[in-house]
Amino acid sequence: MKGFAMKRIGETGWIEKEKPKCGPLDALVSPIAISPCSSDIHTVWKSALGDRHDMILGHEAVGVVAEVGELVKDFKVGDKVVVPAITPDWNSIEAQGGYSMHSGGMLSGWKFSNFKDGVFAEYFHVNDADGNMAHLPDGVSPEAAVMLCDMIPTGFHGAELAEVEYGDTVCVIGIGPVGLMSVAGACLKGASRVIAVGSRPDCIRVAKEYGATDIVNYRNGSILEQVMHLTDNKGVDRVIVAGGDNDTFIDAIRMLKPGGKIGNVNYLGEGDYVKIPRLDWGNGMGHKSISGGLMPGGRRRVEKLASLIKYGKLDPTKLLTHHFEGFENVEKALLLMKDKPKDIIKPVVLI
Numbered sequence: 001m002k003g004f005a006m007k008r009i010g011e012t013g014w015i016e017k018e019k020p021k022c023g024p025l026d027a028l029v030s031p032i033a034i035s036p037c038s039s040d041i042h043t044v045w046k047s048a049l050g051d052r053h054d055m056i057l058g059h060e061a062v063g064v065v066a067e068v069g070e071l072v073k074d075f076k077v078g079d080k081v082v083v084p085a086i087t088p089d090w091n092s093i094e095a096q097g098g099y100s101m102h103s104g105g106m107l108s109g110w111k112f113s114n115f116k117d118g119v120f121a122e123y124f125h126v127n128d129a130d131g132n133m134a135h136l137p138d139g140v141s142p143e144a145a146v147m148l149c150d151m152i153p154t155g156f157h158g159a160e161l162a163e164v165e166y167g168d169t170v171c172v173i174g175i176g177p178v179g180l181m182s183v184a185g186a187c188l189k190g191a192s193r194v195i196a197v198g199s200r201p202d203c204i205r206v207a208k209e210y211g212a213t214d215i216v217n218y219r220n221g222s223i224l225e226q227v228m229h230l231t232d233n234k235g236v237d238r239v240i241v242a243g244g245d246n247d248t249f250i251d252a253i254r255m256l257k258p259g260g261k262i263g264n265v266n267y268l269g270e271g272d273y274v275k276i277p278r279l280d281w282g283n284g285m286g287h288k289s290i291s292g293g294l295m296p297g298g299r300r301r302v303e304k305l306a307s308l309i310k311y312g313k314l315d316p317t318k319l320l321t322h323h324f325e326g327f328e329n330v331e332k333a334l335l336l337m338k339d340k341p342k343d344i345i346k347p348v349v350l351i
């Protein structure tokens with residue numbers, strides 16, 4: 001079969017590989033809608049996972065079931081399915097402890113284009129198919145559903161980690177596709193005021209459509225000063241971090257009220273330490289917490305998130321700025337994510 005792969009650090013290309021084998025609990029899926037992710041860019045060009053040779057990229061796909069193992073109960077050949085980026089081993093100790101995304105070791109629920117070939121292929125392999133795939137609901141398009149693989153569950157996880165409550169003032173730092181879903185997630189969880197931090201006009205427009213009430217442009221000066229000015233020096237109840245770098249946490253801690261929580265979903269790719277400003281952290285006693293997490297996977301969660309689209313509570317297609325048709329265009333879509341023209345939020349490729 002054909003796949004689009006990382007050949008080595010800094011190099012991608014088409015490769016031929018054997019079709020994966022389907023174990024008794026597994027499925028093979030052929031993609032019908034795929035989307036490249038910032039994480040694919042970190043993997044190939046920022047050496048996020050170290051060197052990989054001829055590893056097929058991609059972890060966001062909606063597809064058609066091509067094969068199922070004899071123990072799979074709820075899926076059959078021809079079913080249309082959404083497959084989340086994170087595909088845990090559901091019988092692991094970590095999953096039993098409530099952290100399925102770390103099944104088999106920290107971050108090891110992330111398998112596609114990490115420990116095994118990803119979804120930019122004619123066929124891809126799904127472990128624990130009954131637990132890791134969801135039926136594509138009637139009335140939800142494959143291109144909307146492909147945002148259920150990573151952007152919605154990750155952005156919403158930022159709002160979960162920050163434990164957003166009714167009436168909270170929330171600052172969302174970074175409004176790429178992930179941060180935009182954090183804005184939407186925070187609003188669905190009851191935030192009153194949502195201060196979105198970004199710079200590109202298209203992201204700012206979409207952030208307002210998803211419910212942002214205030215915009216801070218980090219290129220116009222300190223994020224902290226702008227947020228404190230907007231809030232009459234009171235600060236915010238919650239911060240969701242979906243962009244920026246290690247130093248972003250300095251501002252995040254400072255703008256947080258005592259008892260506030262920071263939910264981080266941003267990938268921190270450089271440096272050894274994240275610094276926490278001691279005094280603003282209440283000398284260690286300010287009840288200001290930081291939780292960072294890999295998105296949760298699982299069929300139940302995808303089905304619940306999909307019902308938000310089905311019943312009109314969330315429209316993820318506002319994220320889709322670039323549309324392609326044909327598998328051969330995966331390469332163009334991926335390079336768009338790498339070069340990040342000003343108007344891009346997320347590309348989608350229909351096959």
Ligand code: NDP
Pocket residue numbers: 037038039042150154173174175176177178179197198199200203218242243244245248264265266267268293294295
């Ligand atoms: P984008 O690169 O599209 O968005 C990043 C956002 O951060 C943009 O709004 C950008 O602003 C903003 N930004 C850049 N620099 C700064 C800065 N110094 N201060 C404040 N804001 C800044 O990324 P994605 O939305 O695709 O992904 C966000 C992160 O989430 C990535 O690190 C990705 O790897 C990670 N991720 C994590 C997952 C998880 O499971 N936890 C899963 C998937 C992704 P602008 O462009 O407007 O200038």
Ligand code: ZN
Pocket residue numbers: 036037038039040059060085150
């Ligand atoms: Zn992704």
